[in-house]
Amino acid sequence: MDGEMNQSPLLSLEHVKLRFGEQTVLDGIHLQVQPQERLVIMGQSGGGKSTLLRLIIGILTPSEGRVRFRDQEVNRLGRRQLNVIRAKTGMVYQYSALISSLSVRDNLALPMEELTRMGAKEIERVIDEKLELVQMGHVKDQMPSELSGGMKKRIGLARALVLEPELILFDEPSAGLDPVTSSVIDELIISLTEHTRATSVIVTHEMNSAFRIGTRMVMLYEGKFIADGPPQDFRQSQNPVVAQFVEGRTNGPIGESGKWEVGMRK
């Protein structure tokens, strides 16, 4: 561990707490992400994983604690500085979040038009290149409503890559896809991040994807990280919560608190 710590982290969260009204979603998160790691965040539905990603890109502000991108504290930045960090961070949203009134091409053009001074020709070149990477060149002029779920995920991925980000955040990249398409997306994430030497944080509760993609894993449970380490540690975890989650069992500590049932009744 000591040897790795000599490198300065790309991202660090220090004692981060986040409350929505009375509800404490994150309750003291510590995390350092080193360059070129592929960190998988696992945890229950409603546990705060998407919230954590929103904190990282500065859409949300922690109630307590700090989020740093390199040596900059994300929540102390003004609009312009925050945009500099956003330009270095690509986000693949849980529900692809393409803008429905814009074509695939215009969805990809948007971050470049908003956050850079790139000219029209250059923008077009990058759009073609990124669509090619995800093998979606043929849908450039289509509207999001004309695409399948898996195609939208790929376009979301391409859009996250247009600014050549140092950090890519993936929120459930393969959820809802068939196992083959899901594997294709996983392979794409690995090859793209290796190719561009990007660092990635991947939220998923698909165990196969998690083990395929991750170079390191953390598990979020009741607002805290209860496990952090290499994937093989998760396969043989003695922690009953981690073991239950990895094996997908219904019996075990998860669910016993009754929170799940309360959540379901809403």
Ligand SMILES: Nc1ncnc2c1ncn2[C@@H]1O[C@H](COP(=O)(O)OP(=O)(O)OP(=O)(O)O)[C@@H](O)[C@H]1O
């Ligand atoms: N803007 C908000 N205002 C109030 N509560 C919120 C807000 N965003 C999220 N929450 C609450 O925070 C909790 C965590 O939500 P979050 O979306 O981060 O969960 P998640 O781990 O991503 O779940 P899933 O796996 O289902 O996507 C939930 O209880 C949710 O209702």
Ligand SMILES: [Mg+2]
């Ligand atoms: Mg989520």
